[in-house]
Amino acid sequence: MISPATLLRDLVAIPTVSSQSNRPLIEWIQRFFLPLGWHQRLFSYEDAHGFEKINLIVSPRSLDEESISAELAIVCHTDTVPYSSTWADATNLLEVDGMLHGCGACDVKGFLACMLATVLEMDTAALRHQLCLVFTSDEEVGCRGARFLAEHKALKARYAIVGEPTSLTPARAGKGYCLATISVKGRAAHSAFPEAGHSAIFAAAQLLREIENLAQELLLERNNAFSPPWTTLNVGEIRGGTAKNIVPSECSFLLEWRPIPGQQPNLVLDRLRKIIGRLSANEFEAEVEVLRMDSGFETSAESTVIQSVQRQPGTPIETIAFATEAPWLARMGAEVVVIGPGSMLTAHSPRECVPKAELDSCVHLLRTAIEQLCG
Ligand SMILES: [Zn+2]
Incomplete structure (x- = not known):
């Protein structure tokens, strides 16, 4: 032995x-x-x-x-x-x-x-x-x-x-583990003439506010075996802009979510895509790249x-x-x-x-x- x-x-x-x-x-x-x-x-x-x-x-x-x-x-x-x-x-x-x-x-x-x-x-x-x-x-x-x-x-x-x-x-x-990079696009311009460009950072801020609301909606579906008993999400990294006097043309962030068992891991992704679709009516452009999608x-x-x-x-x-x-x-x-x-x-x-x-x-x-x- x-x-x-x-x-x-x-x-x-x-x-x-x-x-x-x-x-x-x-x-x-x-x-x-x-x-x-x-x-x-x-x-x-x-x-x-x-x-x-x-x-x-x-x-x-x-x-x-x-x-x-x-x-x-x-x-x-x-x-x-x-x-x-x-x-x-x-x-x-x-x-x-x-x-x-x-x-x-x-x-x-x-x-x-x-x-x-x-x-x-x-x-x-x-x-x-x-x-x-x-x-x-x-x-x-x-x-x-x-x-x-x-x-x-x-x-x-x-x-x-x-x-x-x-x-x-x-x-x-x-819980599952899911991760995606979201890249928000804008248009660069001299910051003295912001209307000549489109700020990717302001646009990302709009999207982030919607993602915070989504986090609140996720509290409604519960699995009491867990603490906390719902799907959590986090934006753990954000990058954007190149200089103080340039209207930023790009802002990207990492969105992580941990779905409770029984919930499809792409539920958050589908809601995110719906939000982006809604914002797109207003000169908004973003791409989602899924990095992990484990239930x-x-x-x-x-x-x-x-x-x-x-x-x-x-x-x-x-x-x-x-x-x-x-x-x-x-x-x-x-x-x-x-x-x-x-x-x-x-x-x-x-x-x-x-x-x-x-x-x-x-x-x-x-x-x-x-x-x-x-x-
Ligand atoms: Zn291990």
Whole structure:
């Protein structure tokens, strides 16, 4: 038996920032499964910067050449966010007071180590239903690996456990994530003669006021599993104009919205296009470029997959505020739960760590879930 903490040390030592290929880590996992005799399939693609990205699916049973059909898929991304150059021990796992520190410790190599430690100690050949472990790429830059699997219909699953740090509390629902750039056009002129031009910034201000009203309308559709229980939106960046004495010809901003599950992610987009259409009657011009359009997910609290990871009946079940691969697994037909050791409050920072004890609990929890769902 190898402890998850020992495996985590090896996993953290292989840097897997999303801007690089994840091949070194994938090959490490492949070597891990060779002596176990597990079947493996790779699904690779080239990212926008020309780097090879690989999704790996492994199973103790043979894998269909067409579409893989799993009873239970346990899913974990292989990439991490970039880490600061001043964090000297980012890839050197350090233990302090029962906490293991390192880049990816909780997001999400801690869970990955637990997956591996769990199957090492189980007689997986005796499982009656198909168990697949799924290692994905590019989660931190828009879930591109999971999306690749969904769009290529590579995998179907009845149940899925997606690893993310939730301090081992099952999360059964999450909001979606959508992002668009809106570019408002104007006409440049000397600012002493504003009527000779058309200010893109004033026009954008008009549109922004309408978007604020839209945010108020969104409060009416509620899903009480969340706090706040509605679709939120934010304009997080704005750019426009070139000089104090030029009527600006362009103003663009980033609009982000997080739709509650059940609400179509393009509802906000459709309303936005209607607003732009209405404003266009009055010398207004704007273009919308959609960058992300991921729906939310929601699994019933009564689902077998939720119960399989509950440490005790009646313990809390939560919803999550951050984006995960869960909606893509839901699209593959799965009832999904998100769970994992560590807290997202330390992730994406040099404070990233995972409690060693939670790794051991997670192994126990995964073992129970596999036995219940595949045994
Ligand atoms: Zn993550």
